[in-house]
Amino acid sequence: MRDSIRLTVRMHRFELIAIAVATVVLVLASYYVAGRLEAIGYGPCSDLTVSHPATCEALGRAFYGIEQNEVPPLLGFLSILPYAAGLFLGAPLIAREIERGTTRLAWSISPSRFRWYLARMLPMVIAVVGLTFAAGFAADHLIAARSPGVDMANSFDGYGTRGALVAITALVMAAGAIGLGAVIGRVLPTIILALILGSLGIAAVAKVHERYTNQEAVLVDEAKVGRGDRYIDQFFRLPDGRLVGWNELYEIDPAAMNDETGPNYPIVALVIPGERYRAVEARAAIALGGIALVMLAGTAVIVQRRRPG
C-alpha cells in the first residue's frame, strides 16, 4: 500500500506541490500578520468597559491599519483555499485516468478496483484535509489576533472560515470532485461542474444547518450581547412584555419611530451564545463530513461499474 500511495503522490505531484505551496505561503503569512497584530499590544485598549490611556489611540491606528489592509485579503485567500484544494486535488484523480486511458491498464492489472480506488483516493483526501486543516488553524489564529480579548473557542467570529470547518469544506469539495470526475471522465468539465455544484451544495447545507441552529437562539438584553455571540435578530420589548420588530412597532407606535433618538423601548437581541460555538461547529462538521463520506462511497460504486473509457 505504501508504494501504491507513493505512486499516487508522484502522479499528482504538480497539483500537490501547487496547493501545498499556496497553503504554506498563506499559513506563514497569516502567522506573520497575526504576530504583528499581537505585537502592537492593542488588546487591553479594546476593552470598552474601562477607560484607556492616551497611547491607545496610536496603538489603535497601527492595529486597525493592519486589520483593515492586510487581514481581509489574507482571509479572502484562506476562504478560497478549501475550494481550490478540493477541486484541484480531487477532480483529476479519476477523471484524468479515464481521459488518458490509463484506467484500461490499471483496471486490467488490478483484480480489485476498490483497492485501486482506495490507493488513489486516500492519499489525496489525507493531503486535502491535512493542508486545509493547517490553513483553518492559521485562519483561527489570524481571526483571534484580529479580535483581541475574544475567546475563539466560544465565539462565532469567522464561523465557517476557520478551524476544522475549513478542512471539512475542502473534504466535501474533494469528494464531490472525485465522484464527478469518475462520472464525467474529463478533467476540465469536472472542475467547472464541481465548482458550481460544490459551492451550491455547501451553501445549501449551510443554510439548512443555520435554520436548525437558529432554533437554539436565546433572547438577551442588547447590552448583554457578548462579542462571541451569533447575532440573529433584534426586537423591542413593549411594556406589556410583547416582543416586536421594527415594522410591528411602527404600526403600534408610529410616533416612537419618528423620534430622532430612535424608539424608546428596551431592545433585546436574539443570539446564539458564543459558548455554543464548539457544539455548532462540531455538528456542521459531522453533517458535511457525512456527506463527503457518502460521496466517496458512491464513487467507489461508480468505479466498480464504469467502463474504463
Added chain:
Amino acid sequence: MTAVLETIGLGKRYGRRRWALRDLNLTVEEGSITALVGPNGSGKSTLLKAWIGFERPTTGRLQIRGVDPVRDRAAAIALTGYVPQAPSLYRELTVDDHLMFAACHRPGFDRSLARRYLDDLSIPLDSRADELSGGQQAQVGLALALGTRAPVLLLDEPLASLDPLARREFLHVLVNAVRAAGSTALLSSHVITDIEQACDSLIVLGGGRSLLAVSIHEAIAGHRVVGEDEPRPIDVIAVGSFPSATGERLTLVRGSGGGRAATLEEVVIGHLAAGRGHRPDRAAGKVAA
C-alpha cells in the same frame, strides 16, 4: 484440446441500434496463439474487453477458463494479462514505477520477469513513459501483461502503431513467452504478414459476426484464389471476390483444386469481402465452371 476462451451467442449492442457483436459463437483452444482479424468496427476490441469484464454483453454469455467475467470480473482479470489498444501508460511514471504499480495491485506479479523482458529489449527502466517511443511503450505494456503470469493473454491491436522492426520484436517476445509459459494468447491485429508467422489459429470477424475460425494451416491449405479469366473447378465453393493489388479481380474459393494457393492475406480479405456481401455467386453458393 480445452477451450480457454468461449462465447455462446454473444451479442453486444451500443445504444438502441448499433450491434458491435451479434450471435457470436467462438472458442480459443488452450496453448494457442490466435489472431483476431477484422476491419475497424468489426467488434474485435469489444470482444476482448468483454472477456476482461470491461463490457457487459447484451445477449449470450462468455467464459474465460470457465469463469464468467460478468459474474466474477475479479476472477476473470486474475486469469488475464491484457494489452490495451493504445499505450495506456502513466506518462508521469517511469517504466520501473509501472512495474511497481503492477506489483502493488496484482497479486503474484513477477516483477523480475517483466524486468528481464525489458532488459532484453534495452528499454531503460528509469525512463518516463512519455520519453519512450511507441514501440517501447507497447513493449512495456506487453511486459506488464507477461509479468502477471496470467494463463490467458488478450492483446488489443498492440501492433497498430509500430514500425516493422518493433512489430517483429514485439511478436518475438510474445511468442517466446507464450510458448515458454504454455499460456494462451488472443491477438487482434490488422497486420496479416506478422500474424502468419506468430499465430496458430485465425478468427476473422466482420460486422460483429465470426466469418472464419480455423488454424492458420487450414486457412491457407483450404483456400485457393482464382483469377477473373481463369477456368474455375466446379466442385469449389466461392467465398468472396476482391481486387488484387494490380486491379485484377480475384475470387477466393474453398477447396484444393484450380487457381493458385491463397496467401493468408487473401484468405482474410476474401472472407471479409464475403462478410460485406461481395459474394460472386450469392444465390448458388458455387462458382460455375
